[in-house]
Amino acid sequence: MRTTDLTSSTLAALRTRRPYPAVTVTLPTHRRETDNAQDSTRLRRLVAEAKHRLEDDPEVPRDARFDISGRLDKAVAEVDLRHCLDGLVIFAAAGEHQVWSLPWSVPERVVFSDTYLTRNLVSARERVRPYWVLAVAVDRTTLWSGSENTLREERTADFPAEPEPRDNVDPEREERIGDAPSAYDDERTRHYMRQVNSAVETLLATDPRPLYLMGVAPALSLLEETGGAAKAAVAKIVKGGLTNGPAPVLAEAVAPALAEHAKRDTERAIGRLEQAQGRKAFAAGLNEVWQTVKEGRIDLLVVEENYAQTVRVAEEHLLPVAEGETTGGGVQSVREDIVDEIVEAALDTGSEVAFVPDDTLAAHEHIVAALRF
DSSP, rough: GGGGOOOHHHHHHHSSSSSSSSSEEEEEEOOSSOOTTTHHHHHHHHHHHHHHHHHHOTTHHHHHHHHHHHHHHHHHHHOOOOOOSEEEEEETTTTTTEEEEEESSSOOEEESSSSOHHHHHHHHHHHHHOEEEEEEOOOOOOEEEEEETTTEEEEEEOOOOOOOOOOOOOOOHHHTTOOOOOOOTTTTHHHHHHOOOHHHHHHHHHSOOEEEEEEEEHHHHHHHHSHHHHHHHHHEEEEOOOOTTOOOHHHHHHOOOOOHHHHHHHHHHHHHHHHHHTTOOEEHHHHHHHHHTTTTTTEEEEEEOOOOOOOOEEEEEEEOOOOOOOOOSSSEEEEEEEEHHHHHHHTTTTTTHHHHHHHTTGGTTTEEEEEEE
């Protein structure tokens, strides 16, 4: 599964507590064949490590040991390393397993706990900004799930949507006497548009994302007249003929609107940070932000897109780990993904998180927070 499959309810389900152990295996992967030659070997090694830990852990019941070991094997069999993205996450617990491919690198690790390690999924979902595209026409409406520059049609109980067929229609008679009604004036079409509006409201209530509407101007106007879906949209793209895709063409058509929305988001985030700085309700840099997130004080967290940092924790301070420096053992605690930890901690305390282009926050050490108090 990929980040387009991540919904709020999916994340909530993944983060619920499970009987120990809930096993998480994460592995950075490579998109190019020349680079991913060792991915298979590294994955087998990590899974072997997880199995050894299952064997050696006295807290793991015998039945769970065999079950989870088998689940790990099934997960590995499902992985297609020829088509991976930048990170692989495997979850395995008694009676279940899941495999996630992420467009973001993850640290190489095996974690045993009573919950899955979901921070990588949370961070990836926030960073890739998932969105909806609704391609609207008077005869068919389709729903597309987007992430980064990719789109995939979503087939649900409500979509694709089509109007009810007309009964007892004599098209030759209508053409002869000039009585053929316009599809945009037809009550059957208006009823169908009201159903589309209702379906969109339900969709956004269960999985809120930015919504982009696409279609010819009369279809978009009719949708707006018959309900609130158009008001919920962040942008309208006046372009018809794409209700059936194809996905690459649809993605190309929506790309300018995505870029404009991202630009507006960045401007709003920076504006809020400037206001917070003026009120002295402001934290910048890893150390300050880490302290304030632990206190639950962050209202808005803003992070550069590709900012990552491995650190050591020493006397409640974060010390960067230089490239090539060993990260194992010692008295000082090593955090391989401290930025992801901060992101997840902020989300857990109800903070808003925004990602901005690299170097936008260079003057503030790449990570900034507006504080509640």
